[in-house]
Amino acid sequence: MRETAHSQQAQSTRQRRVVHPPTSLASTDERLARMWALTPAQRLQAARQGQLTLAEMLRWAAHAPHEVQLVNNEFFFITALAE
Numbered sequence: 001m002r003e004t005a006h007s008q009q010a011q012s013t014r015q016r017r018v019v020h021p022p023t024s025l026a027s028t029d030e031r032l033a034r035m036w037a038l039t040p041a042q043r044l045q046a047a048r049q050g051q052l053t054l055a056e057m058l059r060w061a062a063h064a065p066h067e068v069q070l071v072n073n074e075f076f077f078i079t080a081l082a083e
Contacts, residue, residue: 057075
């Protein structure tokens, strides 16, 4: 019985996913791959909904600055974080 409880706990731990706050400088290769699989419009929507971390938005801005909207000559997410 103890083995079963341990197995269930291990499975539960594996199923949890890490949620990074939008201001986090953390990201994973998997998250970046999913971000790059999105269209530019989908990336913008995801960023506005807080689904991308700061690290991911910075990579996006570095790789495709023409896709990222500007507010007062700053990337929109920089302006939003400064408020």
